[in-house]
Amino acid sequence: MANNDSPFLTTGEKVRNFLGIAILVSLIAHVAVTPLFPDLAHPKDAEKVQKVTVDKTHVKPPPTPPPPTPTPPPTPTPPPKVETPPPKQEQKPPTPIIHVQKLNNNNSGGSSTNLVVNTKGTENLTAPGSKATGPPATAPPTQAPQCAVPFQDATVNQKADVNTPQSAVDAGAVPATVVVEVTIDASGNPVAAKISQSGNNMALDREAKRAAMTSSYHPKIVNCKKVTGDYLFQVDFTND
Numbered sequence: 001m002a003n004n005d006s007p008f009l010t011t012g013e014k015v016r017n018f019l020g021i022a023i024l025v026s027l028i029a030h031v032a033v034t035p036l037f038p039d040l041a042h043p044k045d046a047e048k049v050q051k052v053t054v055d056k057t058h059v060k061p062p063p064t065p066p067p068p069t070p071t072p073p074p075t076p077t078p079p080p081k082v083e084t085p086p087p088k089q090e091q092k093p094p095t096p097i098i099h100v101q102k103l104n105n106n107n108s109g110g111s112s113t114n115l116v117v118n119t120k121g122t123e124n125l126t127a128p129g130s131k132a133t134g135p136p137a138t139a140p141p142t143q144a145p146q147c148a149v150p151f152q153d154a155t156v157n158q159k160a161d162v163n164t165p166q167s168a169v170d171a172g173a174v175p176a177t178v179v180v181e182v183t184i185d186a187s188g189n190p191v192a193a194k195i196s197q198s199g200n201n202m203a204l205d206r207e208a209k210r211a212a213m214t215s216s217y218h219p220k221i222v223n224c225k226k227v228t229g230d231y232l233f234q235v236d237f238t239n240d
Contacts, residue, residue, distance in 0.1 A: 146224045147221075147224035149221060149224075150221065150223055150224045151221060151222060151223070152218075152220065152221040153220055153229060153231075154184040154217055154218065154219055154229040154230065154231040155217065155218045155231065156215055156216070156217050156218075156231060156233065157188070157215070157216040157218055158215060158216045159215045159233075160210075160211045160214040160215045161211070162207060162208070162235050162237070163207060164237045164239075165201075165203035165204065165206075165207055167203050168199075168201045168203045168204050169239060171201065173199065173200060173201035173204060174204070174237045174239055175236070175237060175238045175239065176199035176200065176204055176236075176237045177197065177199065177234065177235070177237070178195065178197060178198065178204055178205055178208035178234070178235045178237070179195075179197035179208075179232055180193050180195060180196060180209050180211075180212040180233040180234075180235070181193065181194050181195075181196040181230055181231075181232055181233075182213070182215075182217070182230065182231045182232075182233050183228065183229075183230055184217045184218075184219055184220065184228065184229055184230070185219065185228050186219050186226040186227055186228055187219065187226075188217050188218055188219045188226075189217075190215070190217060191228075193212050193213050195209065196232060199237065204237055207235070207237075208233070208235040208237075211235055212233035212235075217231060
């Protein structure tokens with residue numbers, strides 16, 4: 001056991017004395033330093049932010065932007081100038097030139113005056129009883145046609161009877177249409193024939209060509225003359 005009456009300090013007592021001295025020194029230092037640094041005493045006051053109250057009634061609205069400058073309208077293009085043609089000057093008719101000629105009258109022995117007016121391109125006018133100096137202008141006579149019908153294509157006069165071949169009916173080739181081009185001479189007689197549109201059946205084409213060559217025709221007429229021409233002879237075959 002330790003003796004409390006010992007004149008020497010123990011280790012625990014030394015530590016406690018040292019801590020007490022340190023705390024006392026720190027307090028003294030704090031008291032001495034605080035007047036020099038006032039912000040350390042009230043650190044929160046330095047961090048306060050001043051609040052500014054804004055009175056909305058006195059706030060001026062932002063200025064209204066000026067209206068945009070209107071775009072000037074485009075300058076209209078002036079219409080092209082139309083030059084007015086000068087007024088036409090009326091041409092005055094030429095002044096007739098009057099020639100007075102004295103003619104001897106053989107019957108009475110005296111003299112008479114013949115008045116001749118020359119109008120430069122117009123007919124000559126003479127006094128009554130005198131002869132005209134130039135023949136009057138006459139229109140050329142109109143040529144009458146030499147015939148009643150000067151132009152006409154070849155036409156059929158009387159068609160021959162057409163018989164539908166039974167073979168074409170049995171083959172189902174009818175109804176059908178065949179066109180034959182017939183050459184007609186100046187006398188109206190058929191001289192040649194060829195198929196222009198076939199009926200897709202030999203019997204039908206042969207019967208149509210026969211009917212075309214046995215029909216009678218009127219020839220083609222050109223300038224009142226009968227000439228050779230062509231005629232399209234059409235045959236329609238049916239089941240009837």
